[in-house]
Amino acid sequence: MKPDEIWPAHPADFSSSGEEVGVVRETGIFGAGDEKGAKKGDGVASDADSAHAGELQRQLSGRHLNFIAIGGTIGTGFFLGTGTALVKAGPAGCLISYIFVGSILWSVMVCLGEMATYIPTAGAFSAYATRFVDDSLGFAVGWLYWFSWAITYALSLVAAGLIIQYWKEDVNLGIVIAVFWVVFTLVNYLPVGIYGELEMWLSSLKVITIVGFIIFAICIAAGVGDEGTLGFKYWHNPGAFNEYLVSGGVGQFVGFWAVLIQASVAYQGAELVGVGAGEARDPRKTVPQAIRVTFxxxxxxxxxxxxxxTMIVPSDDPNLLSDSSNASASPLVIAAHRAGVKVLPDIINAVLLTAVLSAANSNVYSGSRVLVALAEEGQAPAIFKRTNRWGIPVYSVAGTAVIGLFGFLNLSSSGGKVFNWLLNISGVAGLTNWAGTCLSHLFFMRALKAQGISRDQLPYKSRFQPYTAYYGLIMNVLVTLTQGFTVFINWSTSDFFAAYVSLILFVVLWAGHKAWYRQPMVDPAKADLVRGRYDSCGERSAVDGGV
Structure with missing residues (x-):
């Protein structure tokens, strides 16, 4: 059987019955080629066709988009990772790192906002890179980003089991993984409106907990706890900046940069607003609002x-160095113990469980929509763009969820090592996606100019462009290249490959696709600015079948 018979060249090349509709392409496996014929009719898909051609239903409101992004961002890395960050950089260095990464995230979000409101499509990142920059770039970014969310699903399932072991140490990790895998895989087969409501309530619990902790921490800092009034006591002793790996000012900078990388991973997930844009109601209104609120x-x-x-927990507290995966390692719990509050650990552990389950829910959703986008651009098997009558991409959900079964590798020590290597791919994949988003925006603006379209016509227009996009691109590339810098201080070959395996994989995907298809970069005058675009009345563009 020919590759083209398995992997159709383009979403519009086949009708719902599987027959070609008058488009002939010169393609390889993934179908990136030139059209040799006309599309069926004027390209308007019928309702019957759309149910099988990858058209998702627009049932997500702005609040759904907000909480999907929040659910994918606030996880165990936020509740537990802040402790190790405080040890590395100290209170001032840690805080500056998180603010600095926030500025990088802002650049990514505003770039995404302009593109996602003009052309709202599911799994937008790979689609924008493919349409505006380079087909091979979209292929590499999309597949790496999909795998990062799919393998993070496995991580969330494992984390849920470890958190439950806080209450019952002899609980079988395999059973927990299996039960939650079935539950959250099935949840993602619900109509997207129901999924959005469920994710909103799961994420709300995390937000309420964080707000509650903020109130609690203010009271502790003001003197309610056993240690009296704290204020900025721990900024003076043990100090505002910590040395990390090396001594002196260089060591303080190394600590800052190490936390910068850690914060970059912690913030990942905020961009999921763009993943849900293809299923948002009135995206010209809801997407910009959701991006602002989410950021x-x-x-x-x-x-x-x-x-x-940083005010209520000293950076030299020995409990911060705990490698536990449950509430005992959380700075929130450490702060409660130091203040003499005994009931908080169980509450925080319950919230941690909610956090990872919410993240698991978002992982499958996000990965499946990225897979839909890849299929829409002809870079994945066409079966992944098929939907049922409720607009659920059933095969994409299944293809993403099955990677969650890698969580069972943790049941053995040798399998756990393999699993950790797979997880290393997910950390940098998000940074690669952020850089790709900023680069796509620069080429998006170039295409607008080449085709005579003013940025004033964009539904959402951000300030300081293109400088914002350049800033985000440069900083994301810099962080990506330096995220494993500690291996050069204390050299370890295995640690080097563990740190840079995702970057190596990205280069292999890009170079392999480029070598196979030998396609040039996208001509800005011919870039696709039509398919999936919403007109001024909020109607989906009829060209090429819409989303």
Whole structure:
């Protein structure tokens, strides 16, 4: 059987019955080629066709988009990772790192906002890179980003089991993974409106907990706890900046940069607003609002919480170095113990469980929509763009969820090592995606100019462009290249490959696709600015079938 018979060249090349509709392409496996014929009719898909051609239903409101992004961002890395960050950089260095990464996130979000409101499509990142920059770039970014969310699903399932072991140490980890895998895989087969409501309530619990902790921390800092009034006591002793790996001012900078990388991973997930844009109601209105609320909401929660943690927990507290995966390693719990509050650990552990389950829910959703986008651009099997009558991409959900079964590798020590290597791919994949988003925006603006379209016509127009996009691109590339810098201080070959395996994989995907298809970069005058675009009345563009 020919590759083209398995992997159709383009979403519009086949009708719902599987027959070609008058488009002939010169393609390889993934179908990136030139059209040799006309599309069926004028390209308007019928309702019957759309149910099988990858058209998702627009049932997500702005609040759904907000909480999907929040659910994917605030996880165990936020509740537990802030402790190790405080040890590495000290209170001032840690806080500056989180604020600095917030500025990078802002650049990514505003770039995404302009593109996602003009062309709202599911799994937008790979689609924008493919349409505006380079087909091979979209292929590499998309597949790496998909795998990062799919393998993070496995991590969330494992984390849920470890957190439950806080209450019952002899609980079988395999059973927990299996039960939650079935539950959250099935949840993602619900109509997207129901999924959005469920995710909103799961994420709300995390937000309420963080707000509660903020109030609690303010009271502790003001003197309610056993240690009396704290204020900025721990900024003076043990100090505002910590040395990390090397001594002196260089060591303080190394600590700052190490936390910068850690914060970059912690913030990842905020961009999921763009993943849900293809299923948003009235995206010209809801997407910009969701981007603003999501960014400022996450930024405020992260920075304020980090600031208060630096006030009530000293950076030399030995409990911060715990490698536990449950509530005992959380700075929130350490702060409660130091203040003499005994009931908080169980509450925080319950919230941690909610956090990872919410993240698991978002992981499958996000990964499946990225897979849909890849299929829409002809870079994944066409079966992944098929939907049922409720607009659920059933095969994409299944393809993403099955990677969650890698969580069972943790049942053996040798399998756990393999699993950790797979997880190393997910950390840098998000940074690669952020850089790709900023680069796509620069080429998006170039295409607008080449085709005579003013940026004033964009539904959402951000300030300081293109400088914002350049800033985000440069900083994301810099962080990506330096995220494993500690291996060069204390050299370890295995640690080097563990740190840079995702970057190596990205280069292999890009170079392999480029070598196979030998396609040039996208001509800005011919870039696709039509498919999936919403007109001024909020109607989906009929060209090429819409989303």
């Amino acid at each position: 400022w909401g996450i930024m405020a929660l992260f920075v304020v919480t980090m600031f208060l943690i």
